Amino acid sequence: MIASPSTALVTWVLLTTPAVEQPALGTCSMGIQHLEVPPVPREKLALVCISPGQTTVINFDADLAMDSMTLDGAERFTKVEFGASTVKLIPSEKLRPGDHLRLTVRFKDTAAPSSVTLLLGVHVAQAVPFVSVLRETRTVESYQQELKTKNEELQKCIEENTRLQVESTGPGGLAELFMLGLLSDDGISSKLLHKNFVEAPTNALSATGLVSYRAANRAALMLMLANKAGMAPWTAESATLTREGKNGMGLRVLTVWQPRPIENSAEDSILVVEVKAPDDLQGSYTLKLWEAGGARTVTLHGVTFPAP
Missing domain, CATH: 2.60.40 (Immunoglobulin-like)
Structure with missing residues (x-):
C-alpha cells in the first residue's frame, strides 16, 4: 500500500523525472477533421x-x-x-x-x-x-477553421518546447518550481484517494492506491499498480484524463512516467501521470492508460483532485 502523501514526494516526481512527450497520433486527428472527396x-x-x-x-x-x-x-x-x-x-x-x-x-x-x-x-x-x-471544393470557412486549428497546435508546440528548454537548464528543486510558476501561495496540495475510485472490470492491472496532487497550473496522479500473476511485464505507452459527464473535457497530458516495467510480482509499482491543470478541477475524472498496441488497458473512474 502507499504511504501518506507529502510535498517532498510530489516535488521529486514533478522535477526529477524527464518530461516525456506524448506519442504522435499518426493518422488520427484530435480536432475537427476535414475530408475532401474528389x-x-x-x-x-x-x-x-x-x-x-x-x-x-x-x-x-x-x-x-x-x-x-x-x-x-x-x-x-x-x-x-x-x-x-x-x-x-x-x-x-x-x-x-x-x-x-x-x-x-x-x-x-x-x-x-x-x-x-x-x-x-x-x-x-x-x-x-x-x-x-x-x-470537390472547400469553403473559405473550412480553410479558416483548419488554419485556426493548426495555429493552436503550433502554439502548444512552442509552449511545450519553451517549457522543456527551461526545465533542462533550471536550478532544480523548489527554486525551479518557483521559477516555472508552479507554486502558488498555497504550495502543493495532495489528496489520498485510497480506494475512492472505481476500477473497470476489464483492467489488465489492479490499482492498490492513488494520490492526486495539485500545483498552480499542473496536476498529477501517483498510482500504485499490481500486475496479475502469469502476465507479461506492462509499460504504459500513453494516457487520457477526461472529466466525467456530458461533453467531458479532456486534460492535456504532459508526462506518463514509471521507473520500470510492472512485473507480475507481489511488489506494487509506481506510475505517475502529469497534466496541464485548468483553474477549475472540480468534479470527477476518468483516467485511462494503455500499453503499446492498446491490448492491455487500465481505466479508473471517479478520480478527484484537491480543492484549490
Whole structure:
C-alpha cells in the first residue's frame, strides 16, 4: 500500500523525472477533421478514428439519401443516428482496438461523387469528435477553421518546447518550481484517494492506491499498480484524463512516467501521470492508460483532485 502523501514526494516526481512527450497520433486527428472527396474516388479510403464510449459526428456538405447508409458491424455500436446530412456514432466496448470498419453513404442529389466510403479505425482511447466531409471544393470557412486549428497546435508546440528548454537548464528543486510558476501561495496540495475510485472490470492491472496532487497550473496522479500473476511485464505507452459527464473535457497530458516495467510480482509499482491543470478541477475524472498496441488497458473512474 502507499504511504501518506507529502510535498517532498510530489516535488521529486514533478522535477526529477524527464518530461516525456506524448506519442504522435499518426493518422488520427484530435480536432475537427476535414475530408475532401474528389469526383473520382481515391483507392485509399480516408481514415476516421473512433473509440468505445466516445461520440464521433460526421457532417456532409449535402443531403443524404434516406436509408442509404451501410456500416460494418453496426450491431457493435451503442448508438448510430442517421440524419439529413449527418451520421452520429458511439462505438461500444464490443469493438476492439485495431478493428477497421467501412461506412458508406449515398447523396440525395445527382452531383459527383454520388457516394462516399470512409474507413473507421478503432483506437483504445482517442476519437475524432467532428468530421467535415466536403465534395470537390472547400469553403473559405473550412480553410479558416483548419488554419485556426493548426495555429493552436503550433502554439502548444512552442509552449511545450519553451517549457522543456527551461526545465533542462533550471536550478532544480523548489527554486525551479518557483521559477516555472508552479507554486502558488498555497504550495502543493495532495489528496489520498485510497480506494475512492472505481476500477473497470476489464483492467489488465489492479490499482492498490492513488494520490492526486495539485500545483498552480499542473496536476498529477501517483498510482500504485499490481500486475496479475502469469502476465507479461506492462509499460504504459500513453494516457487520457477526461472529466466525467456530458461533453467531458479532456486534460492535456504532459508526462506518463514509471521507473520500470510492472512485473507480475507481489511488489506494487509506481506510475505517475502529469497534466496541464485548468483553474477549475472540480468534479470527477476518468483516467485511462494503455500499453503499446492498446491490448492491455487500465481505466479508473471517479478520480478527484484537491480543492484549490
